Amino acid sequence: MASLQYQRDRGRDLLECRSCGETFPEGKATNDGWHYECPECNEATGIGEGLRRL
Secondary structure (H helix, E strand, O other), X not given: OHHXXXXXHHOOOEEEEOOOOOEXXXXXXXXXXXXXXXXXXXXXXXXXXXXXXX
């Protein structure tokens, strides 16, 4: 189970929040792999809308 947590924290790509400008791994922005939200400000949602891939 530790490897799953590592993979989730690491993520596949880096994302940037369009609201607060914070960058973070993709795994920190989702719990289910479908819905994304900025873990810092919780305002920006969705890749391509509030979040963008780097």
